[in-house]
Amino acid sequence: MAAAEVSARDTILAIAVEMIDADGEAALRMADIAERAGVAVALISHHFGSREGLVSEAQLFRFRRQPFLDAARIEAAVMAIDDLESFRGLLHELTRDVVGLQRSVLRMERVTEIAATHGRPELRGKLMDANREVTDSIQHAVALAQRVGFVRRDLDARALALFVQAYAMGFVLADLDPNRPDDEALATVIDAVTAGLYAS
Template sequence: MVPGNNPDGRERRSFIEAARRSQIVESAIEVIAEAGYAQASTARIAERAGISRGLISYHFAGKEELIAQVLLTVFADVGAYMGPRVAAQVTAADQLRAYIQSNLEYMALYRSRVTALVEIIGSGALGEMGVDPVAAENEALGPLVEVLERGQAAGEFRRFDPLTMARAVRAVVDSVSPHASDPDLDLDACARELTTLFHLATRNTP
């Protein structure tokens, strides 16, 4: 075996590097949620993580790459939370309810993550990263459009344009996100109201 070429050593380094990157990302989320995107300097993030700025530069090419990883982390986390809860439902109506309810539940459980997401998107950082907002919206709405189309095909939902309804659902749910940091906001009550709203908006009545 060649000295210094130990697979176990490489695996350990990879694990440590992944853990450090995760620590930096979580610290960035906390700083952005507390201080805002504009004030979330790498120096401030490093201070929160208890590391040097140089260590951030070692793991990320710059703030843009770090913020991109924050977005990927939060979006993946939201998907991992909502996906199984929606998939566990049998009918399209129940899937729509689970989609809305689980999204609001996530906001209640992870307010800092949601606040950080709102800060980043509101700052215009997505455009700076070259993200096409139209393409991003279409990708995000795809699964919801499928649920609505399936509900119409099964006769559960009335006739409407699925994309327009999906945009309406997302617009209303997303309108709650900027208020997620308010500890007095009852997100459970919001979930009940919104699930009722879209049940009435989509149901197929004689």
């Protein structure tokens, strides 16, 4: 694929992601995307096959987005710090970011991305692949923290990666609770639950 074609494809995908972020999947119209991207609808069909194909790719991009950033942040920090207390401080900060109400939109996005696979077996298969990639990246960060002696080595790195994702995404239930505790109360519970994960 020529560089110009890759660029056009990326532009189309970025616009589709932006439109879904703003107004949901139902608002996505091929003609609107073509107009904003300055391309013909036929080019969108060439790259994505159909509206369904474009929606699938956009939903997969949205699904991967934040977890990859979080995993990269942990990896970079583990490589930059050399003591357990600094690592604890990093996770203290990250926990407060993850449980914060400012992430509620991202959590709900992930729920809608998973829901979008209902009745779409091909998209479900692709989402399973994307989820594996996300879990791989978090597992890699956990394994690195285990190698340098910050996290207990007797715990399965992939199980930890899945646990971290489960609690982070599970806070969508707190977002829907009219009596939601404040962010610090939620983060303090996570601190208590995860205290046993650190190497001694």
